[in-house]
Amino acid sequence: MVKLDFYDPSGGIEVTQPHAPRLASLTGKRIGIVTNEQWQAFRTLPLLKKLFEQDFPGIEVLPIDAFPQGNALIGDEETARLVKKSGVDAVIIGNAA
């Protein structure tokens, strides 16, 4: 038998931060939406807001224009700062490209 040993070509990855903790419940929470304004976001995300508000008493889902929108702004540090400042309990990001 001939044995061939060779390197894994994929390179390691490094996990440097944990995912955000999940909420115990959605009732009474404030939810933000950050969007790149693409891919029918103007239709899908307001529907999502309506569904959340319909199903969970006391929940507040901020409108899609509560934060800067668009491809150029969705990943911006200023957008992240505004989200943190808003005091929302969780954020939904959509729609992916």
Added chain:
Amino acid sequence: MKNAVSGLGLAPDAAMINFPIDMFLPGSDIAALETRKQEFYDALTGWKSAFAQTAAGVTPLLSVEGASYEDALDKANYLLITNLWGDGLPLWPATKQRVDRIIRGTVLPRDHVIGKFPPRGGITTVETCAIALAMAGGRPEYLPVLIAAVEAFLDPESNAEQLQAASGSAFPVVIVNGPIAKQIRLNSGFGCLGPDPQRPAGASIGRALRLIQQNVGGALPGIGAMANYGGNRNTNLVFAEDEESLPQGWLPHCTERHGFAQGANSISLLFANGATNMRRRGAKKETPEEDTLQGMHRMADFMRVPNFTSLGGYEKGTPGVLLIPGVVAQTMARLGWSKKSMREFLWEHSKIPLADLKRNGGPAWIEIDANALTRESIKLDPWPITAKPDNFVIVVAGGGHPTNSYWLQGYSPRVIGREIRVPESFDQLLVDADRDLGCGSDACMI
């Protein structure tokens, strides 16, 4: 998505809810949102990452056994392809012996970290580059060029993080200047963007870069890379400027664009997403002046298109790379043209009338651009395809034939330059290349 979150330093998964693309098209039925609403609720409450904390360390070795070397080689290729580390062409398994040999081509330590390759965030070391080059059939004397290209690729200003994943089918273009191009048998002449057994360096270096993009960066078709077509991605484009054919007074690309000294070894990296042959020469009894002017107009006409993927480089990048053969450059220089005057001509004559832009919906793309200068440009009529003439890249390359020139359509926020560093033992590597590949001097080439 796994790639994107991994590249941010998070575990490589996310609370993501996927829908078929149909729902995201104009006029679509979005009722699926309601039927799957529970997934959204769960994502915010019950979701947990399936991945344990992982970290970089010693590169793992894979192992196969076969009844013969041929059998083992086949099995190694099957293992690579089933792990999604292949490109459909045969690969050399990156054995320790092969990688050790290639590592001789650098001045840098084996474990030197060049950066994290986006979007996956795979840690890219000198050894990672050598592994990819080994798999791509490369040689040690190619490694300095590959490392410089990877350094440029990972420059934050290259915007590789977006271009690796985006649907616009960006591929890297690596232009090499300096004596190293000939020394390592990199093509600048006939067929310089394609395969050449006498000058095989570009194919190996470009293929290695592509393997790194895919295996380390996670740019897998339809998964990490949403490029609709992915043209020129087997070997990317790695070629040299034909510096010997530069007319007197014309500067090499690396000096004009990056300020590197003439004669310095360097690379220039940008992204393109189109490649078009242009019939430049006239067909009848044109005078040299008519032939040149008509050719310039014809090339400008090729550039006068609504390529909105180049908007990201409107201010500081490039609308594309024009390749002209040395014989044309010589003629044009005799008629008084320079690279600078060519750029000014192309800039002026590739402008698009605003009415044409309005007809094709172009203003909307310009108006949503992140760059204020780009947004402001919509006030110009005709609209220049780039902010200034200097953004055009002109490189003298291609065979000694005057009929055709070539246009690489830009998709590049910046054009990134890097010097190439070679080890003290580089001359010995070239001697080894002569031994393995035959004499590499001009006198020996067919």
